[in-house]
Amino acid sequence: xxxxxxxxxxxxxxxxxxxxxxxAYDYPTAEIFDEAGVDILLVGDSLGMVVLGxxxxxxxxxxxxxxxxxxxxxxxxxxxxxxxxxxxSYHLGVYEAVRNAGRLIQEGKANxxxxxxxxxxxxxxxxxxNAGIPVMGHIGLxxxxxxxxxGYYIQGKTEGEAKRLLEDAKELEKAGAFAIxxxxxxxxxxxxxxxxxxxxxxxxxxxxxxxxxxxVSHDVLGLYSRMIPKFVKQYADMRTEMQTATKAYVNEVxxxxxxxxxxxxxxxxxxxxxxxxxxx
Ligand code: KIV
Numbered sequence: 453x454x455x456x457x458x459x460x461x462x463x464x465x466x467x468x469x470x471x472x473x474x475x476a477y478d479y480p481t482a483e484i485f486d487e488a489g490v491d492i493l494l495v496g497d498s499l500g501m502v503v504l505g506x507x508x509x510x511x512x513x514x515x516x517x518x519x520x521x522x523x524x525x526x527x528x529x530x531x532x533x534x535x536x537x538x539x540x541s542y543h544l545g546v547y548e549a550v551r552n553a554g555r556l557i558q559e560g561k562a563n564x565x566x567x568x569x570x571x572x573x574x575x576x577x578x579x580x581x582n583a584g585i586p587v588m589g590h591i592g593l594x595x596x597x598x599x600x601x602x603g604y605y606i607q608g609k610t611e612g613e614a615k616r617l618l619e620d621a622k623e624l625e626k627a628g629a630f631a632i633x634x635x636x637x638x639x640x641x642x643x644x645x646x647x648x649x650x651x652x653x654x655x656x657x658x659x660x661x662x663x664x665x666x667x668v669s670h671d672v673l674g675l676y677s678r679m680i681p682k683f684v685k686q687y688a689d690m691r692t693e694m695q696t697a698t699k700a701y702v703n704e705v706x707x708x709x710x711x712x713x714x715x716x717x718x719x720x721x722x723x724x725x726x727x728x729x730x731x732x
Contacts, residue, residue, distance in 0.1 A: 453529060453530050454530070455529070455530060455532075456491050456492065456530060456531055456532040457532060457563070458532065458563070458564055458586040458630040458631075460491075460532070461491065461492065461532060461630060461631055461652055462630060462631075462651060462652065464491070464652065464663070464664075465650070465651070465652040465663045470663065470664055470665070471491050471492065471631075471652055471654060471663055471664025471665075472489070472490050472491050472492070472664060472665065473490065473491060473492035473493075473494055473534075473654055473664055473665065473666035474490045474492075474493065474494070474666065474667060474669045474672065475493075475494045475495070475496040475498055475499075475502075475666070475667075475668045475669045475670075476493040476494070476495060476524045476527075476528075476669060477495060477496075477499045477502075477503050477520045477523070477524065477669075478503075478520065478523045478524065478527070479523045479524070479526050479527040480527065481527070481669060482523070482524040482525075482526070482527030482528045482531075483527040483528070485528075485531065485669070486527065486528040486529055486530050486531050489530075490531055491531060491532065491664070492531055492532045492533075492534055492654075492664075492666075493524055493528055493531045493532070493533050493534070494534045494535075494536070494566065494666060495517065495520050495521045495524050495533065495534070495535045495536060495560075495562065496536050496566075496668065497509040497512040497517065497536040497538045497539070497595075497596070498595070498668050498670075499512065499516065499517075499520055500512035500516070501676070501678070501679075502668060502670035502671075502675070502676045503520070503670075504516065508595065508598050509538070509539060509595045509596055509598070510539045510596060510598065510599070511539075512536075512538040512539060513538060514538060514541050514552055514555065516538070517535060517536060517537075517538050517541075517556065517560070518555065518556065518559055518560050521533070521535045521556055521560030521561065521562050522559070522560050522561065525560060525561035525562065526561075532563050532564065533561070533562045533563045533564070534562065534563065534564045534565065534566050534588050535556040535560055535562035535564075535565055535566070536565070536566050536567075537549070537552055537553060537556070537565050537566065537567045538596075539596045542567050542573065542576045542580075546575050546576055546579040549567075549576035549579060549580055550576075550579050550580055550583050550585075553565045553580045553583070553585045553587075554583060554585065557585055563586065564585065564586035564587065564588055564630065565580065565585060565586075565587055565588070566587070566588040566589070566590055566633065567580075567587065567588075567589070567590065568590040568591075568594035568595070568596050568597070569589075569590070569591070569594060569597075569620075570589075570591050570616070570617070570619070570620025570621075570623060570624065571619070571620055571623055574623055574624070574627045577589065577624060577627040577628060577629055578627045578628060581627065581628035581629075582628075586630045587627075587628065587629045587630065588629060588630065588631045588632065588633060588654075589620075589621070589624035589629040589631070589632040589633065590632070590633040590635065591617055591620050591621060591624070591632060591633070591634060591635075592607045592608060592617060592633075592634050592635040592636050592637040592658065593605070593606070593607050593635040593636035593637075593657070594635070595635075604636070604679075604681065605636070606636045606637065606638065606657070607635075607636055607637055608637040608638060608641045609638060614638075614641045614644075617634075617637060617641065617645065618641070618644060618645055618648060621634075621645045621648070621649050621653075622648065622649060625649045625650065625651050629651060630651055630652075631651050631652045631653070631654055631663075631664075632645075632649070632651065632652075632653050632654070633653075633654050633655075633656065633666060634653050634654070634655050634656070634658040634662060635655075635656045635657060635658065636656070636657040636658070636681075636683070637657070637658050638658075638659070639658060639659020639660065639661060640659075641658075642655055642658035642659050642661055642662050643659065643661035646661055646662055646663055652664055654666050656683065657681060657682070657683030667683075667684060667685075668684075671684040671686065672684070672685070672686065672687050672688070673686075673687065673688045673690040674686045674687075674688050674689040674690050674691050674692070675690050675691055675694075677691060
């Protein structure tokens with residue numbers, strides 16, 4: 453099994469091979485997704501919402517990210533591991549950006565980092581790439597700016613916005629990004645961007661013309677019910693599966709059907725006799 457690298461991902465675009473990416477936050481799911489053939493495991497800061505129960509991603513810290521990246525990297529052998537730089541971990545300047553990206557690689561064992569934004573983060577992208585760390589861009593709907601955006605709305609619908617996003621994508625490519633996530637943009641714009649840049653685009657709510665697709669795994673598996681965006685396709689109903697299994701466990705324990713004979717260990721008659729008979 454050959455490890456997926458950023459070079460593999462770049463080459464996939466030139467060979468017209470579609471890239472698959474899913475978020476992963478822990479060891480067992482990383483192992484399952486890796487075995488299922490997902491090309492990129494994204495340790496997304498969406499973990500703030502779907503794993504930690506926060507309202508949005510702005511509460512996620514470097515400590516949270518490192519904790520989960522370490523678990524995912526232990527579970528994955530094949531996939532490229534990309535870790536999100538969380539809110540405020542790269543906004544305070546180039547030094548902080550490189551230092552935090554470096555920690556995700558050195559301590560977390562990620563293979564690349566992702567950060568949100570276009571022109572405004574080019575200095576950080578260049579500095580991180582210059583430090584030898586691959587960077588994935590993320591434009592369109594950028595959830596870390598939720599307080600500025602005012603909601604999870606589709607981006608790039610007007611001529612001005614669409615041109616800005618196209619420009620951002622080109623600038624990110626020039627700055628050295630190896631791929632770009634396009635979140636919640638019209639599919640026509642995603643196609644234009646994908647055609648105009650040579651690095652792969654990975655879409656989430658951006659239509660079928662992107663070079664790859666990403667979704668939040670808790671949405672795909674039906675584990676998160678607070679918000680289900682239009683672009684999500686749920687492939688399983690794990691929430692119901694888990695509830696059914698859990699109720700069965702609770703009922704069997706209460707009815708003394710579990711543990712059964714096959715789950716139990718025995719003391720030999722000899723030892724029992726000695727205990728009750730008071731022998732040695
Ligand atoms: O954090 C995340 O899960 C992401 C995806 C939505 C691309 O950034």
